[in-house]
Amino acid sequence: MKVVLRKDVPGLGKAGDIKNVADGYARNYLIPRGLAAVATPGAIKQAEQERIAEAERTRRLQQEAEELAEKLAQQTLTFKARAGEGDRLYGSITSADIAQAIQEATGLEVDKRKVLLERPIRELGEHTVTVKLHGDVVSQVKVVVEREA
Structure with a gap:
């Protein structure tokens, strides 16, 4: 049949x-x-x-993801955090924090599991974070962590 x-x-x-x-x-x-x-x-x-x-x-969806990847590559996300000596943060910047910042900056919702961090950011400075958008489309986002006054 x-x-x-x-x-x-x-x-x-x-x-x-x-x-x-x-x-x-x-x-x-x-x-x-x-x-x-x-x-x-x-x-x-x-x-x-x-x-x-x-x-x-x-x-x-693939085309939209590629357009979003171009937007994200041009974005710089800035976080202010308390830090001790040696530029170590008291807390950390997690993938959930980065996903929320991307949503606030672009208006597009990104799942925190799509933000690929080996471990949370615990130091001041400039970091590059990979965001997986759709299928094989990935984007690099610059994350800057500054000392809170």
Whole structure:
């Protein structure tokens, strides 16, 4: 029986794929769980339209991420923090702080898990932080930590 997969099925295929499977597997497992539909001409056409729409959405998100990466590369985020001797901060600047500063500076929300810090910033000075935006689009943001007066 030919079916159109509605969701990714491990070992079988991705959503939108047209697969030939055993009748019992389709009727008793795939179709009742909403993982697939019988491959009628209408279902095949709908799956193709969904695949085209998904490709367009992915392309648009990629383009937006690249534009945001250019904006972020030109940004300098400045933090004021209390520091002791030797320019060591009493606290630290975390990925959550940087994500919030990016949101305030650009108006775009960035998840703190997308800010790639090996460890929190604990020293005064200039630091470069990597922000992963979408897929393989990354941007470098300059972070300056100054002594609070």
